[in-house]
Amino acid sequence: MWALLFHRIAHWLYQKGLRFLPRFISAIGQFLTVIDIHPAAQIGRRVFIDHGMGVVIGETAVIGNDVLIYQQVTLGGVSTDKGKRHPTIEDGVVIGTGAKILGNITIGTNSKVGANSVVVKNVPPESTAVGIPARVLKRGYDKNPLSHDKIPDVNKEIFEYLLKRIAVLEAAIETGDNNHIKEKDHELEELYDNFIHSMD
Numbered sequence: 001m002w003a004l005l006f007h008r009i010a011h012w013l014y015q016k017g018l019r020f021l022p023r024f025i026s027a028i029g030q031f032l033t034v035i036d037i038h039p040a041a042q043i044g045r046r047v048f049i050d051h052g053m054g055v056v057i058g059e060t061a062v063i064g065n066d067v068l069i070y071q072q073v074t075l076g077g078v079s080t081d082k083g084k085r086h087p088t089i090e091d092g093v094v095i096g097t098g099a100k101i102l103g104n105i106t107i108g109t110n111s112k113v114g115a116n117s118v119v120v121k122n123v124p125p126e127s128t129a130v131g132i133p134a135r136v137l138k139r140g141y142d143k144n145p146l147s148h149d150k151i152p153d154v155n156k157e158i159f160e161y162l163l164k165r166i167a168v169l170e171a172a173i174e175t176g177d178n179n180h181i182k183e184k185d186h187e188l189e190e191l192y193d194n195f196i197h198s199m200d
Helices: 002-015 020-033 154-175 178-198
Strands: 074-076 100-102 127-130 135-139
Touching (some): 002 020, 154 178
Parallel strands (some): 074 100
Antiparallel strands (some): 127 135
Protein backbone atom coordinates (compact mmCIF):
# COMPACT_ATOMS: atom_id res chain seq x y z
CA MET A 1 0.00 0.00 0.00
CA TRP A 2 2.75 2.43 0.95
CA ALA A 3 4.80 1.66 -2.15
CA LEU A 4 1.80 2.36 -4.39
CA LEU A 5 0.94 5.52 -2.46
CA PHE A 6 4.47 6.89 -2.98
CA HIS A 7 4.23 5.87 -6.64
CA ARG A 8 0.87 7.62 -7.20
CA ILE A 9 2.33 10.89 -5.89
CA ALA A 10 5.59 10.53 -7.84
CA HIS A 11 3.75 9.54 -11.03
CA TRP A 12 1.40 12.55 -10.80
CA LEU A 13 4.37 14.90 -10.42
CA TYR A 14 6.24 13.12 -13.24
CA GLN A 15 3.28 13.69 -15.57
CA LYS A 16 3.44 17.40 -14.71
CA GLY A 17 6.91 17.52 -16.24
CA LEU A 18 8.95 17.44 -13.04
CA ARG A 19 11.86 15.02 -12.88
CA PHE A 20 13.93 15.43 -9.71
CA LEU A 21 11.11 15.57 -7.16
CA PRO A 22 9.31 12.42 -8.44
CA ARG A 23 12.60 10.50 -8.45
CA PHE A 24 13.31 11.73 -4.91
CA ILE A 25 9.87 10.62 -3.71
CA SER A 26 10.36 7.31 -5.50
CA ALA A 27 13.72 6.87 -3.76
CA ILE A 28 12.13 7.50 -0.37
CA GLY A 29 9.43 4.95 -1.17
CA GLN A 30 12.07 2.45 -2.25
CA PHE A 31 14.09 3.00 0.94
CA LEU A 32 11.04 2.50 3.17
CA THR A 33 9.35 -0.39 1.33
CA VAL A 34 12.18 -2.11 -0.64
CA ILE A 35 9.97 -1.86 -3.73
CA ASP A 36 11.42 0.05 -6.69
CA ILE A 37 8.80 1.61 -8.97
CA HIS A 38 9.90 4.16 -11.56
CA PRO A 39 7.74 7.32 -11.41
CA ALA A 40 6.89 7.00 -15.13
CA ALA A 41 5.45 3.48 -14.80
CA GLN A 42 1.69 3.30 -15.35
CA ILE A 43 -0.17 1.27 -12.73
CA GLY A 44 -3.92 0.58 -12.80
CA ARG A 45 -6.45 0.16 -10.01
CA ARG A 46 -6.57 -2.55 -7.35
CA VAL A 47 -3.01 -3.71 -8.05
CA PHE A 48 -1.78 -5.75 -5.08
CA ILE A 49 1.90 -6.34 -4.34
CA ASP A 50 2.01 -9.24 -1.86
CA HIS A 51 5.09 -9.45 0.37
CA GLY A 52 6.65 -6.90 -1.98
CA MET A 53 10.31 -7.28 -0.99
CA GLY A 54 12.54 -6.77 -4.02
CA VAL A 55 9.87 -5.92 -6.61
CA VAL A 56 11.22 -3.77 -9.48
CA ILE A 57 8.93 -2.04 -12.00
CA GLY A 58 10.65 -0.25 -14.88
CA GLU A 59 10.07 3.14 -16.46
CA THR A 60 7.86 2.20 -19.41
CA ALA A 61 6.02 -0.67 -17.70
CA VAL A 62 2.22 -0.61 -17.94
CA ILE A 63 0.16 -2.57 -15.41
CA GLY A 64 -3.61 -2.98 -15.79
CA ASN A 65 -6.27 -3.43 -13.13
CA ASP A 66 -6.65 -6.25 -10.57
CA VAL A 67 -3.07 -7.49 -11.03
CA LEU A 68 -1.42 -9.56 -8.28
CA ILE A 69 2.39 -9.37 -7.97
CA TYR A 70 4.42 -11.46 -5.54
CA GLN A 71 7.84 -10.73 -4.06
CA GLN A 72 11.06 -10.31 -6.07
CA VAL A 73 9.25 -9.82 -9.39
CA THR A 74 11.05 -7.75 -12.03
CA LEU A 75 9.30 -5.96 -14.87
CA GLY A 76 12.50 -4.99 -16.64
CA GLY A 77 13.91 -3.78 -19.90
CA VAL A 78 16.42 -5.45 -22.19
CA SER A 79 17.90 -2.32 -23.75
CA THR A 80 18.62 1.34 -23.04
CA ASP A 81 16.81 2.54 -26.18
CA LYS A 82 14.27 5.32 -25.88
CA GLY A 83 10.63 4.35 -26.16
CA LYS A 84 8.69 1.38 -24.79
CA ARG A 85 11.12 -1.18 -23.44
CA HIS A 86 9.32 -2.68 -20.44
CA PRO A 87 6.39 -5.13 -20.26
CA THR A 88 2.68 -4.46 -20.49
CA ILE A 89 0.70 -6.46 -17.92
CA GLU A 90 -2.99 -6.64 -18.78
CA ASP A 91 -5.92 -6.91 -16.33
CA GLY A 92 -6.23 -9.82 -13.91
CA VAL A 93 -2.69 -11.19 -14.29
CA VAL A 94 -0.99 -13.10 -11.45
CA ILE A 95 2.82 -12.95 -11.39
CA GLY A 96 4.48 -15.57 -9.17
CA THR A 97 7.40 -15.09 -6.80
CA GLY A 98 10.72 -14.21 -8.41
CA ALA A 99 9.39 -14.05 -11.98
CA LYS A 100 11.31 -11.86 -14.43
CA ILE A 101 9.31 -10.34 -17.29
CA LEU A 102 11.72 -8.64 -19.66
CA GLY A 103 11.35 -6.38 -22.66
CA ASN A 104 8.49 -4.76 -24.55
CA ILE A 105 6.15 -7.75 -24.35
CA THR A 106 2.54 -8.24 -23.29
CA ILE A 107 1.16 -10.61 -20.67
CA GLY A 108 -2.46 -11.16 -21.71
CA THR A 109 -5.59 -10.71 -19.61
CA ASN A 110 -6.14 -13.23 -16.76
CA SER A 111 -2.84 -15.02 -17.42
CA LYS A 112 -0.49 -16.46 -14.82
CA VAL A 113 3.30 -16.42 -14.72
CA GLY A 114 4.88 -19.18 -12.62
CA ALA A 115 7.36 -18.52 -9.84
CA ASN A 116 10.95 -17.88 -10.99
CA SER A 117 9.95 -17.94 -14.65
CA VAL A 118 11.80 -15.73 -17.13
CA VAL A 119 9.36 -14.38 -19.71
CA VAL A 120 10.82 -12.85 -22.88
CA LYS A 121 7.92 -13.40 -25.31
CA ASN A 122 4.24 -12.41 -25.36
CA VAL A 123 1.85 -14.56 -23.32
CA PRO A 124 -1.68 -14.91 -24.78
CA PRO A 125 -4.74 -14.03 -22.66
CA GLU A 126 -5.96 -16.65 -20.16
CA SER A 127 -2.74 -18.68 -20.29
CA THR A 128 -0.12 -20.02 -17.91
CA ALA A 129 3.59 -19.47 -18.60
CA VAL A 130 6.39 -21.28 -16.74
CA GLY A 131 10.07 -22.03 -17.11
CA ILE A 132 13.35 -20.46 -18.21
CA PRO A 133 12.70 -19.20 -20.79
CA ALA A 134 8.97 -19.33 -20.10
CA ARG A 135 6.69 -21.43 -22.29
CA VAL A 136 2.91 -21.24 -22.49
CA LEU A 137 1.69 -24.55 -21.09
CA LYS A 138 -1.98 -24.03 -20.48
CA ARG A 139 -4.74 -22.00 -22.04
CA GLY A 140 -8.09 -21.36 -20.37
CA TYR A 141 -9.25 -19.02 -17.63
CA ASP A 142 -9.06 -20.22 -14.03
CA LYS A 143 -11.79 -18.54 -11.97
CA ASN A 144 -9.62 -18.59 -8.86
CA PRO A 145 -6.87 -15.98 -9.40
CA LEU A 146 -4.90 -17.26 -6.41
CA SER A 147 -4.55 -20.81 -7.76
CA HIS A 148 -1.01 -20.19 -8.98
CA ASP A 149 0.01 -23.40 -7.19
CA LYS A 150 -1.78 -25.38 -9.94
CA ILE A 151 0.90 -24.85 -12.58
CA PRO A 152 1.96 -27.78 -14.78
CA ASP A 153 5.29 -29.40 -13.94
CA VAL A 154 7.04 -29.64 -17.31
CA ASN A 155 9.96 -31.74 -16.07
CA LYS A 156 7.68 -34.20 -14.29
CA GLU A 157 5.52 -34.70 -17.39
CA ILE A 158 8.43 -35.31 -19.75
CA PHE A 159 10.16 -37.67 -17.28
CA GLU A 160 6.94 -39.65 -16.83
CA TYR A 161 6.72 -39.98 -20.60
CA LEU A 162 10.35 -41.17 -20.85
CA LEU A 163 9.91 -43.71 -18.02
CA LYS A 164 6.78 -45.15 -19.65
CA ARG A 165 8.60 -45.39 -22.98
CA ILE A 166 11.53 -47.22 -21.38
CA ALA A 167 9.10 -49.63 -19.69
CA VAL A 168 7.46 -50.40 -23.06
CA LEU A 169 10.84 -51.06 -24.69
CA GLU A 170 11.99 -53.29 -21.83
CA ALA A 171 8.76 -55.29 -22.00
CA ALA A 172 9.17 -55.70 -25.76
CA ILE A 173 12.74 -56.97 -25.34
CA GLU A 174 11.72 -59.48 -22.66
CA THR A 175 8.55 -60.82 -24.33
CA GLY A 176 9.15 -60.16 -28.02
CA ASP A 177 5.46 -59.14 -28.31
CA ASN A 178 5.41 -56.68 -31.23
CA ASN A 179 1.61 -56.14 -31.11
CA HIS A 180 1.83 -55.00 -27.49
CA ILE A 181 4.67 -52.58 -28.19
CA LYS A 182 2.86 -51.02 -31.18
CA GLU A 183 -0.29 -50.45 -29.13
CA LYS A 184 1.57 -48.92 -26.17
CA ASP A 185 3.84 -46.92 -28.48
CA HIS A 186 0.77 -45.40 -30.16
CA GLU A 187 -0.66 -44.37 -26.77
CA LEU A 188 2.64 -42.78 -25.76
CA GLU A 189 2.89 -40.90 -29.06
CA GLU A 190 -0.53 -39.36 -28.40
CA LEU A 191 0.57 -38.32 -24.91
CA TYR A 192 3.78 -36.82 -26.29
CA ASP A 193 1.95 -34.96 -29.08
CA ASN A 194 -0.55 -33.50 -26.59
CA PHE A 195 2.32 -32.43 -24.36
CA ILE A 196 4.19 -30.72 -27.23
CA HIS A 197 1.05 -29.00 -28.57
CA SER A 198 0.24 -27.66 -25.08
CA MET A 199 3.51 -25.69 -25.25
CA ASP A 200 2.89 -24.08 -28.66
